[in-house]
Amino acid sequence: MNYSLLLSAAALGLVLCLALEPVALLLLLGWPVTTAHLVCAYLVFLGTLSLSIAAYRLSPFHPLAQYPGPAMGKVTKLWGMWIAWRGYRHLYCKKLHVTYGPYVRIGPNELSVIDGPAVRQILNSGGLDKGRYYDTGNHDYTPRTIVSLTGEAHTAKRRVWNRAMTSAAIREYDQLLVKRTSQLLSRLGEQNGTLDLVAWFDLFAFGGGFEMLRAGEDADGVGSRIRSFMKASSVAGQIPWIVSTLHLFPPVGRTIKEFNQFAQGLAIQRVKNGARGTKDLWYHLATGLEKIKPTVESSAADGVVGVIAASDTTASALSSLVWFLLSNPKYYSRVQSELDSTFVNGDDPFDVTKHEQLEFLSACINETLRLHPPLPSSGSRQVKPNEGARTIAGRVIPEGTSVFLPSYSLHRSPEYFFPHPDQFIPDRWLPGSDFEKHDTSLFIPFSLGPASCVGQKFARRELLMVLTALFKSFRLSFADGFNSAAWPTYIHDYFVVTRGPLRVNLTRRHNDL
């Protein structure tokens, strides 16, 4: 019996126990089983049970009693689910850290930590393994992927991904990247004046194998399916033990099941079709490393992870960077000057060796990822149950505790990024800048350690490529009447962020591509 079946059986067993116990109680007491008695028994039983659980969780006897936090969070995960459902988990955690400090108890058995030494110790080798949050990815519809695997199985899978992301492998992706970026630019050029840049970045990011840019629309609803799936997962991730049980109840399980079937169908097709002349990510995932080739289903499942991991993240970083620059004209003009002096008269804006010279644009990318990390809360790490407590940065973390390390709160902590931690100031990333506090080891938009983002080198290359080409080709400004100040309020944290429309005017520059 696999792990998810065990969880499902355990959760079902629990539900059955809860349903049957009041009836058993009536029978034991010898009371007739009438509707009135049943209602009464359920109310008393469930009420007493809930109160005793709440009292224990709030009591000094709970293993996490020493950690401060909001009472609602300590008592029930339903509160965390509600925050996750609303998509404001990043803002909520930041507020909690301002109130309670670097260690906050955000769930009955859950901590949020933004203490630098602890963050490094937890994420780096020898730290904590991925936590319960990632159990939402374990179900019977698809093989397990790099995201949900832990321990040695994760290390083995990671080796395949690492090979797909070596510098040499990434160089081979360049021609595809250039093709897609050119396609994005020509499609933007065909639009008249005002457009929603977020929608076009989404088509670009999701359209790797799905040719959405050409169509100018997401006819299959790939983006919206992925987002529904991410939202469902981020809410269910608050109580992952229920996921397998939820799958039994339509329509909740249907969203996840439908998405998996849809994505697997596309991915399997893609793996079977092969790489068509170039070695892309799919090629590497399908080839594997082992003597025994991965199954088509297994490579396809990883390919789906690749699409999800690479799409909304990149689209979000692109959108936020444009928003920051248009909101700060002095930085926009510095980016423009840097580009115009680096790429002169007929230089190829797709020349990646020149991208490496773009110090100020790179600083803007870092500052964007600091303030708007595309995974603002990320998934959890965990002290394994039944393996004893761990001492992390001098603090005892009891066994079974889930630990979140939200980059959104960490990146805005005055402890590590000071002064003006909430302001967009790219200069703090320039060599020789003298900001009082600027701890780059706690800049973790891609996380740290053995389960950090395997695609980060590629992501940075892609961001530089698209932004260089975009700003060289077009002059951008917010569209008339667009409420630019409100744009960040439409950012929702569903593990990866979603965002609202970004309405801009585009005009071609004289030295267009």
Ligand code: HEM
């Ligand atoms: C700006 C773009 C990106 C950002 C900010 C980002 C961020 C992250 C973060 C924070 C994690 C760790 C999550 C955790 O530990 O809970 C992660 C994992 C991962 N990312 Fe990215 N990512 C980006 C782009 C990409 C791209 C382009 C790819 C693939 C081509 C990719 C593939 C992955 C994979 C496969 C993992 C799981 C790694 C593992 O479990 O070992 N990401 N990403």
